[in-house]
Amino acid sequence: QVQLVESGGGLVQAGGSLRLSCAASGGxxxxxxxxxxxxxxxxxxxxxxAISRSGGSTYYADSVKGRFTISRDNAKNTVYPQLNSLxxxxxxxxxxxxxxxxxxxxxxxxWDSWGQGTQVTVSS
Numbered sequence: 001q002v003q004l005v006e007s008g009g010g011l012v013q014a015g016g017s018l019r020l021s022c023a024a025s026g027g028x029x030x031x032x033x034x035x036x037x038x039x040x041x042x043x044x045x046x047x048x049x050a051i052s053r054s055g056g057s058t059y060y061a062d063s064v065k066g067r068f069t070i071s072r073d074n075a076k077n078t079v080y081p082q083l084n085s086l087x088x089x090x091x092x093x094x095x096x097x098x099x100x101x102x103x104x105x106x107x108x109x110x111w112d113s114w115g116q117g118t119q120v121t122v123s124s
Contacts, residue, residue, distance in 0.1 A: 001113045002027030004096045009118030016122070018083045022096030022115055029077040030054075033102045035111060036070065036081050038092035038120075045095065047106035049081055059105055064090075086122045093117040 008020040022034070035050035049070040050059045058070050067086075072079040079096065097111040104110050 002029065002032055002098050004098055004113055004115035006094065006096045006115040006118040009094060009120045011121045011123065012086055014086060014088055014122055014124050016086050018086065018120060020081045020083065020094060020096075020118060020120075022079045024077045024079075024098065027098075027113075030074040032098040032100060032113075033105075034070075034072060034079040035097045035099075035102070035105060036079075037095045037097060037108065038090075039095065039117075040089075040092040043092075045108050048094070050102070050105045051079060061106075083120070086120075088122045088124045090120060091122050092120060094120050 002024045003026045004022055004024055006022050036048040037045045038048050039045040047061050051070045051072050055072045067084050069082040095117045096115040098113040099111040102110045
């Protein structure tokens with residue numbers, strides 16, 4: 001399985017932006033669908049976005065559509081979610097996920113590999 005390491009989290013004011021990164025190693029990155037989830041305190045981990053192996057298809061949760069953009073660079077084994085127009089309700093630990101076959105993108109059980117998470121805090 002591929003190993004994943006997130007970076008780029010931090011504290012930002014409402015309306016601001018952050019660019020997260022997820023670096024992969026130990027596997028063939030281009031054979032993995034990549035995704036992002038987030039988990040706020042006291043809440044379940046929820047799907048945020050995903051990108052196909054080639055990067056040609058992207059998928060977003062309704063709550064972030066139009067504000068977040070996911071991209072990948074297969075030459076650098078890295079996936080990048082760009083978080084724009086951030087809101088206090090976006091505050092959470094953001095997790096990178098990878099999987100070879102994802103029947104249901106929004107299900108945490110469908111993904112094979114997970115990063116350790118990076119904290120995003122949006123102040124009002």
